[in-house]
Amino acid sequence: MKPLSAALLAAGAAMLAWLGARYLSVTDAFGALASRESVLSTGAARLRGAAGLAPRAAARPPTTATASSAPADGGAIRGASSPQAQAQAKASDDDALARTARQKLAALRAPLSPEAQNDPFNVQSWLPPPPPPPAPVAEAVQAPPPVAPPLPFTYVGMSNANQAKPQVFLANGDQLLIVSPGDVIDGRYRFESIAATGAVFTYLPLQEKQVMTIEGEGN
Structure with missing residues (x-):
């Protein structure tokens, strides 16, 4: 009985080690996806911060303005707002690229059944599904060679x-x-x-x- 109990214990330990390895592989896959999304979010936040720190035109002190100075002030204000608009447009483009990347990753993952979605040890692959197997080719059936009929005599x-x-x-x-x-x-x-x-x-x-x-x- 002792050798049998030792064998059962060894088999149980091996099963637990295998389940742990499966759980670690799932955790690593989700961690890699979360790291990529964090990098994309950090880049977008930095771009928004750079847009907020863009130099703005200083207000002129109150002086006697002339008709000729008004267009110059308006041009300065428009010139100061142009880099901020460009930075905001770039941040919007980065957000769109991040969303597109996440959508592509989600499209690559094969659909899971309800049972697989609730299984914490299920291994998910981001590779595209394999192509369907080729249709079987029907083998040509060779007709047997003709033979002479029995003699009628x-x-x-x-x-x-x-x-x-x-x-x-x-x-x-x-x-x-x-x-x-x-x-x-x-x-x-x-x-x-x-x-x-x-x-x-x-x-x-x-x-x-x-x-x-x-x-x-x-x-």
């Missing part, structure tokens, strides 16, 4: 067996055929030869040899 008998071209009697349904070696039957079969155990035919469309057994048949 039945051996009936033979005459002139000792001659060079004996005559063989064959039945094809209700027909009685008398053939000799070399004769063509119905344009499909050619009678080749006959021996004591069988008659040889050639199926002409495929040039395939076929043997009809005649062993035990009467002559």
Whole structure:
């Protein structure tokens, strides 16, 4: 029992270490995202501060103003407000870029199920999802090679067996055929030869040899 208890304890320790590593990886991912958002927010705040510290035109002391000095004062005021407007526009652009970056990061993350969102040990990946697997290619089915049909003839008998071209009697349904070696039957079969155990035919469309057994048949 002691070795079994030690093994169970070791397995439990390994499981806890694995769960801790998963939790640390999730924490690191969220920490990196928070650091990036903090850097973007700090940059935007600095830009706003720089805009607030832009030099402004000092007010002129009250003097007897002339008609010719009024346009010069207005031009100075407009010139002092131009750098501030530029800084504010730049800060607005930086905010828009930061929002765009956060939106892009959110779009890259794969959608999570409700169970995965509530799982603190779930590992989230910011990589784009893999492409779908290619559609399976249907393999071409090869048709079996054609074969000659069974011989339609039945051996009936033979005459002139000792001659060079004996005559063989064959039945094809209700027909009685008398053939000799070399004769063509119905344009499909050619009678080749006959021996004591069988008659040889050639199926002409495929040039395939076929043997009809005649062993035990009467002559």
